[in-house]
Amino acid sequence: MSNAKPRIKVPKTASKDEVITIKTLISHEMESGQRKDKDGNTIPRKIINRFTCTFNGQEVFSCDLDPAIAANPYFEFSAKVPESGTFTFEWVDDDGSVYSDKAEIEVS
Amino acid sequence: MGKNKLGLAAAAGLTASLALGSAYSEPVEDKLVIDGREMTTWTEAPADHPFDELISGWHYRTDETRALEADSFENPGMLYVERGEEIWNAVDGAAGKSCASCHQDASETMAGVGASYPKWNEAAGKPYNLELQINECRVEQMQAEPYKFDAPEQVALATFIKHQSLGEPVEIDLAEGDMQKWWERGKDRYYLRTGQLNMACATCHEDYNGRYIRADHLSQGNVNGFPTYRLNTGGMVSLHNRFRGCIRDTRAEFPAAFSDDLMALEVYVTWRGQGLSVETPAVRQ
Amino acid sequence: MKLTRRQALAISAGAALAVVAGRAGSAHAAVDDTEKAIQDFTGGKSPETGRIRLTAPEIAENGNTVPISVDVESPMTAEDYVASVLILADGNPNPDVATLHFTPMSGSATATTRMRLAKTQNVIAVAKMSDGSVFMDKKEVKVTIGGCGG
Numbered sequence: 001m002s003n004a005k006p007r008i009k010v011p012k013t014a015s016k017d018e019v020i021t022i023k024t025l026i027s028h029e030m031e032s033g034q035r036k037d038k039d040g041n042t043i044p045r046k047i048i049n050r051f052t053c054t055f056n057g058q059e060v061f062s063c064d065l066d067p068a069i070a071a072n073p074y075f076e077f078s079a080k081v082p083e084s085g086t087f088t089f090e091w092v093d094d095d096g097s098v099y100s101d102k103a104e105i106e107v108s
Numbered sequence: 109m110g111k112n113k114l115g116l117a118a119a120a121g122l123t124a125s126l127a128l129g130s131a132y133s134e135p136v137e138d139k140l141v142i143d144g145r146e147m148t149t150w151t152e153a154p155a156d157h158p159f160d161e162l163i164s165g166w167h168y169r170t171d172e173t174r175a176l177e178a179d180s181f182e183n184p185g186m187l188y189v190e191r192g193e194e195i196w197n198a199v200d201g202a203a204g205k206s207c208a209s210c211h212q213d214a215s216e217t218m219a220g221v222g223a224s225y226p227k228w229n230e231a232a233g234k235p236y237n238l239e240l241q242i243n244e245c246r247v248e249q250m251q252a253e254p255y256k257f258d259a260p261e262q263v264a265l266a267t268f269i270k271h272q273s274l275g276e277p278v279e280i281d282l283a284e285g286d287m288q289k290w291w292e293r294g295k296d297r298y299y300l301r302t303g304q305l306n307m308a309c310a311t312c313h314e315d316y317n318g319r320y321i322r323a324d325h326l327s328q329g330n331v332n333g334f335p336t337y338r339l340n341t342g343g344m345v346s347l348h349n350r351f352r353g354c355i356r357d358t359r360a361e362f363p364a365a366f367s368d369d370l371m372a373l374e375v376y377v378t379w380r381g382q383g384l385s386v387e388t389p390a391v392r393q
Numbered sequence: 394m395k396l397t398r399r400q401a402l403a404i405s406a407g408a409a410l411a412v413v414a415g416r417a418g419s420a421h422a423a424v425d426d427t428e429k430a431i432q433d434f435t436g437g438k439s440p441e442t443g444r445i446r447l448t449a450p451e452i453a454e455n456g457n458t459v460p461i462s463v464d465v466e467s468p469m470t471a472e473d474y475v476a477s478v479l480i481l482a483d484g485n486p487n488p489d490v491a492t493l494h495f496t497p498m499s500g501s502a503t504a505t506t507r508m509r510l511a512k513t514q515n516v517i518a519v520a521k522m523s524d525g526s527v528f529m530d531k532k533e534v535k536v537t538i539g540g541c542g543g
Contacts, residue, residue: 002420005190009181019500027187029342032509034486060498063506066489068482070507071342072184077493079498080469147487265508323537392457 004048010087010103021052021106022061026091026099032067048073048099050092057087069074084106120225132319132325136168136174136329140387143180144276147385158314158381164384165327165392173339177391185267185389188344190253192268195261201252205249206319207265210249216274222270223277223386230282235290235375240366254393257365265343267335270388280375287375294376297369303360309377312354324393330375330381333390340393381382419473427483431519431529434479434492435510440529442520447518456510456536463493465502465520465528474523475502485515510536 009023010054019089045067052062061077079087084107092097118366140147149164154308196207196214211217226235229244236244239262243254255262281287298309312331313322313329320326334347345353347363355362363369408514432439448462465475474497495502502520510516513535520528 005183005187007187012229023181025181025184025187044443055498058498059494059496061504063504064492064494064496066487068485068487068490068509070271070509072187074182074184074507076182076462076505078500078503093461107466108453168451170452171456172450176460207533339455343455 004091004093004097004099006089006091006099006101008089008101008103009033010105012104013106014081016040016082016107017080019078019080020105021076021078022051022087023074024051024089025072025074026030027072028071028093030065030067030069030071033055034040034067046094048091048093052090052092053077053079054088054090055079055081056083060087081105081107129363133325135163135325136169138167138174140164140174140178140385142274143177144191146274147387148277149384149387152384154382156214158162159328159380162330162381162384163328164330164381164387164390166333167253168325168327169392172239173391173393177333177387179199179294183337183389184342185335185391185392188264188267188337189334189389191260191267192264192266192271195265198269201246201250203249203251205250207245210245214269216264218269218272220273220276222273222388224372225278226280226378228281228287230285231370233286234266235287235371237347237371237374239348242266248257258346258349263346264334266346267344267389268335270335270386274384274388278320278378278384278386280378280382282375282379290372290375291379293320293368294372294379299371300375302355303358305358305360307358309354309373328380329377330384331377331382332381332384333392335388336390337393344389396455397483420500421423422484425439427481430479430481430488431517434519434521435527436525438525438527440527442529444528445520445530446452447532449532449534451533452537453510454537455510458507459510459534459536461516462505463503463518463520467502467522469495469497469499469501471497472523474499475485476521476523478502478504479517479519480508480520481519482508482510482514482518483517485509485511490516510534512536514526514539 004026006024006026009037011020014020029047031043031046035043037043047065047067049064049065064073065073084105086100087103087105089101141150150165151160152161152187153162166177180186199206212270226237229236242262242265246252246256282291301308309329312326316326316330318326331347335344337347348370351370352365394472419421444464446461464477465478467473475495477495478493481488482490490508491506493504514542515531515533517529517531
């Protein structure tokens, strides 16, 4: 799909210092730059090259992606946060586009 | 080199494994539960059916692939369901309408609808599948251009609509119009050997069902999960795309999407899987 | 899934055909590149075994979407945590797959993603701890050739 669209799954609530699981998925072809079109020309690389998850501005988890990551990149990872706040997710495309999403969590 | 040699190798592979009869292995016994709802993926076949039991292609896949379909977040096909929902609500065409203008909330109006397609269309004098019905709505009601076969919007919208029937048993009405005739025509096509490899649908999915074609575990070829997310292409595959791909792989000329030949085949193949739950978007290799 | 002997034969036959077809032609065994990538990541240190576990299927249903997970033992405190994990595939045209970066706020150094494998090869995960020590795990994943244009 041309229009990259993220999906995220974050628990709405957690207890303090609980390790929670976060799942993210984004629609993206991850064109590797290794493929050729019907005329034998190399299809230019166009991938998401970086993914970042921050919590209240602090980095929780990030990843540098290479073309060997499958289409529609999926990440599952964990987080442990001390207070209520906002997770921000960002995906950076080779073409400079940044796709983002947010999720609130209430920590008690 | 590549292409020609690859073709020969593929042909040799197909012939070799069929000639050898290759290995048989039972589909995996497991339960498919999606968001707490158990799907019917293995059920007794009706008396007049060539199989004793109907088995979803889900049971022929690896642990990892089965798990991917079972999780409605992890299933990448759900990205296309979400895209389809946007299209459902987007105004398009001269009439200034969206799908939702007439059909409102798809979770109510489309529940079970996808499970009953293809359906007899009296005005057209032929069965309509979801894609044809969508195009008719676009032209007649929305005054929009019909989608070209496998346009990303067509695939996403069909996926979204079919997904509204997730878990519902596939059941088509053969009593309407000439559906029975189309069923018979589809049955003839199913058993017709074609191509340089001289194979019919039935060769793989009936005679050699459960065996391996090279490393692929051959399923019964049920279509209850279409459109289906393919790990191979990292995208959705429509049913007529799959039909054409299968026929192409027998090294035969393949009919156009939505042609009478393939519409008849869709009627027949859908009938073969009646009673299995709609799994759209299924995940397959 | 357990493979019968005949299935295993069918798989190796498929692999042999792929070689004949030149299908894996662009996927040079990048073993040297892989070794260099590990050295660059560790700063020349040789990784130890243990502490990191890589989970991957023994046989991938399709090489274009292969689920992999890493899990590294660590208290994940500000003083002692896993800084990053390098993932490589030594038989792809380019061995780089991804570099995961963790922080104490990760809570645990565990992550799952899905990757592409051009053929049967080793997937390698190298963890770098906050104190600079490095650990490695490796799994061979068999990539089969599908029957239907797969």
